[in-house]
Amino acid sequence: MVQLKKQIYAEYIQDRHGIAPEGPITDFLTREQGQILLGGQANLNRLANRHGAPLEVVYTPQITTQVERMRTWAEEARQISEYTGTFLYAYATKANFAAEAVATALAAGVHYETSAAADVMIAQRLWRQGTLPKGRLIFCHGSKEPNYLAAIRELRSDGCETITPVLDDLNELEDLITCPHTMQFGVRERAAGNRDGRHPGQDRFGLSGAEITRAAEMIAASRHRLVLYHAMIGSQVEDEAHFLNTLRDSVVGYCRLRQQVPTLRYFNFGGGVPTSGYRLGFEFDYVGFLTRLMRVIRDTCTEYDVPMPDLVGEFGRYTVATHSVFLLEVGAVKSGQPGEPDWYLVNGSLMVSLPDSILVEGQEFVIVPLNGWDRPVRPVRLAGRRTCDSDDVYPRPDQPPLMLPDIGEGLVLAICGVGAYQQMISGRGGAHHCLSPEPARVVFSQVEGRLQSRYVPQQDQATIMRLLGYPPQQQPVPLRIAPSAPVPISLGAMAARRRMRERVARAR
Ligand SMILES: Cc1ncc(COP(=O)(O)O)c(C=O)c1O
Structure with a gap:
C-alpha cells in the first residue's frame, strides 16, 4: 500500500497562506535561519531558550514602525488625491x-x-x-x-x-x-x-x-x-x-x-x-x-x-497590537473525544491572555510555532492549563482547529496581536482567573539609537495573595524541590530547569 507523505508545517503554511519558510511571515514577524524574529530584531527562539515560556516579549520599536508607515502612506495618499x-x-x-x-x-x-x-x-x-x-x-x-x-x-x-x-x-x-x-x-x-x-x-x-x-x-x-x-x-x-x-x-x-x-x-x-x-x-x-x-x-x-x-x-489597535507577543509552551497533549482533534495544553491561560477571544465574536490571533516547521502538521485545539475553565480554549468550539506541528509537548507558540486591549481588559498586575500568574516579560526599547532590553520576572505568588487580602506569611514556606527525573529537553523547559537548578544552588 502506498503511504501518503504527511505535509510538514513549512509546506502547510506555504500552501495555505503563501508564506515561505524563510522571510516575512507578517509585516511584523519574519523567519530567518529557522528563527522567528519580532520586528526583525527580537529573536523569539533565543528568548524562549534563555528565559523559558511562558514569556511576554514587548518590542516597542514596532510601534514606531507602525506610526511611520501610516504617515508615509498618508503622505502618498495626499499626493495622489x-x-x-x-x-x-x-x-x-x-x-x-x-x-x-x-x-x-x-x-x-x-x-x-x-x-x-x-x-x-x-x-x-x-x-x-x-x-x-x-x-x-x-x-x-x-x-x-x-x-x-x-x-x-x-x-x-x-x-x-x-x-x-x-x-x-x-x-x-x-x-x-x-x-x-x-x-x-x-x-x-x-x-x-x-x-x-x-x-x-x-x-x-x-x-x-x-x-x-x-x-x-x-x-x-x-x-x-x-x-x-x-x-x-x-x-x-x-x-x-x-x-x-x-x-x-x-x-x-x-x-x-x-x-x-x-x-x-x-x-x-x-x-x-x-x-x-x-x-x-x-x-x-x-x-x-x-x-x-x-x-x-x-x-x-x-x-x-x-x-x-x-x-x-x-x-489604537493599529498602533500597538503587533508590538508584543506571548510565548506559550505545550506541556501536555490530551486526546480529543472520538473524531475530534487532540488538545495541546499550554502553560498559560488563553482566556486571561486573550480575553477578546471570548468577548469578540470571531476574534482570531496570529499563532506561529517557534519550532517544528519540519514536522508534519496535525489539527489541534489549544487549552489553558492554568485554569480549569471550560472556556479556556482557542479557537472557539465553533471555529476550525489550528494546524500545528505534531511535536506536542515542547512545542513553543508565539501568540501575536496581543499588544492592544488584551492586557487592559484582563488587567495588569492583578489576581487573575484561577490565580494564573502573569508571565515574565522582556521589554525592548530604543534608547538613544540603541536597542535595550529589560527583564521583568513572573508575577509571584506572594503578590497575588496580598492583592486578595491574605496577610503576608510570618515564616517563609521552605522551597521543596523534588528530585528531577530526566525528561525530554524542550526549548522552554530547558531554560526553566536551568533557572530551577540556579535557584536550588542559591537556596543552598
Ligand atoms: C473614540 C475612539 N477613537 C479611537 C478608538 C480606537 O479604535 P481602534 O483600536 O479600532 O483603532 C476608539 C476605540 O474604541 C474610540 O472609541
Whole structure:
C-alpha cells in the first residue's frame, strides 16, 4: 500500500497562506535561519531558550514602525488625491496605557486620545515633563463624569491650549463652557456610530444633529472655539468600501457644519483601522483606503464650497497590537473525544491572555510555532492549563482547529496581536482567573539609537495573595524541590530547569 507523505508545517503554511519558510511571515514577524524574529530584531527562539515560556516579549520599536508607515502612506495618499489638508496621527491610549507604549508612540510624533479621567492625568504628567510635547493635540472622548471634566479643566488651567474635549453630551458643554480659559472643542456625531447596523453599542456615543447645532450655537456665543468634527464608524473595519460608504454621510455633516462654523478645521474619523496581528495572510490597502477617503472629503468639500479639513485618525489597535507577543509552551497533549482533534495544553491561560477571544465574536490571533516547521502538521485545539475553565480554549468550539506541528509537548507558540486591549481588559498586575500568574516579560526599547532590553520576572505568588487580602506569611514556606527525573529537553523547559537548578544552588 502506498503511504501518503504527511505535509510538514513549512509546506502547510506555504500552501495555505503563501508564506515561505524563510522571510516575512507578517509585516511584523519574519523567519530567518529557522528563527522567528519580532520586528526583525527580537529573536523569539533565543528568548524562549534563555528565559523559558511562558514569556511576554514587548518590542516597542514596532510601534514606531507602525506610526511611520501610516504617515508615509498618508503622505502618498495626499499626493495622489491632491488633498490640501494635513494628516494627523493620534494614538488611542486605551489600547495600551503601558508607559513604554505611550512614550514610544509620543516619541514617534503622535497626538493623544484619552478615554478617561485617569488618562488625562497621565497626559498631564507627560505634558509637564515634556514627554507629551506642547502643541500636540489631546482629544478627550467618552462620556465624561465629573472627575473627567475636572481633569480636563485642570490640564487646561495648567496652560495646555491643545486639549480638545470631544463632546459626547450637551451636559459636558454646560460644565466646560464656564472654564475661564479659551478651550477648543470637538463634537462627536452620534449617527456615525451604528449607521451600518454592525456596531450596536457604538450608537450610544455622541450628539444628534440637533444637539450638534445647539453645541455650535453655545460655543459660538462663548469665548471658546469649535474646531473638530468626529465620526467613528466602528472597530476593525477591514472592508474598505464599506468604511468609506459609511463615512460619506459624516463628511456631508462636517461640510454643512463648516458652512456655519468657520473655526471648524479637523475631520476626525476615529479608530477602526485594521491591523495584521489577527490573521495570517492579512491584506489591507492602506494607501488606497486613505486616497479614496481623501478624495471623498475633497469632492464633498468642493460640492459644499468649504476648505478641506485636516484629517485626524485615532489609531489604537493599529498602533500597538503587533508590538508584543506571548510565548506559550505545550506541556501536555490530551486526546480529543472520538473524531475530534487532540488538545495541546499550554502553560498559560488563553482566556486571561486573550480575553477578546471570548468577548469578540470571531476574534482570531496570529499563532506561529517557534519550532517544528519540519514536522508534519496535525489539527489541534489549544487549552489553558492554568485554569480549569471550560472556556479556556482557542479557537472557539465553533471555529476550525489550528494546524500545528505534531511535536506536542515542547512545542513553543508565539501568540501575536496581543499588544492592544488584551492586557487592559484582563488587567495588569492583578489576581487573575484561577490565580494564573502573569508571565515574565522582556521589554525592548530604543534608547538613544540603541536597542535595550529589560527583564521583568513572573508575577509571584506572594503578590497575588496580598492583592486578595491574605496577610503576608510570618515564616517563609521552605522551597521543596523534588528530585528531577530526566525528561525530554524542550526549548522552554530547558531554560526553566536551568533557572530551577540556579535557584536550588542559591537556596543552598
Ligand atoms: C473614540 C475612539 N477613537 C479611537 C478608538 C480606537 O479604535 P481602534 O483600536 O479600532 O483603532 C476608539 C476605540 O474604541 C474610540 O472609541
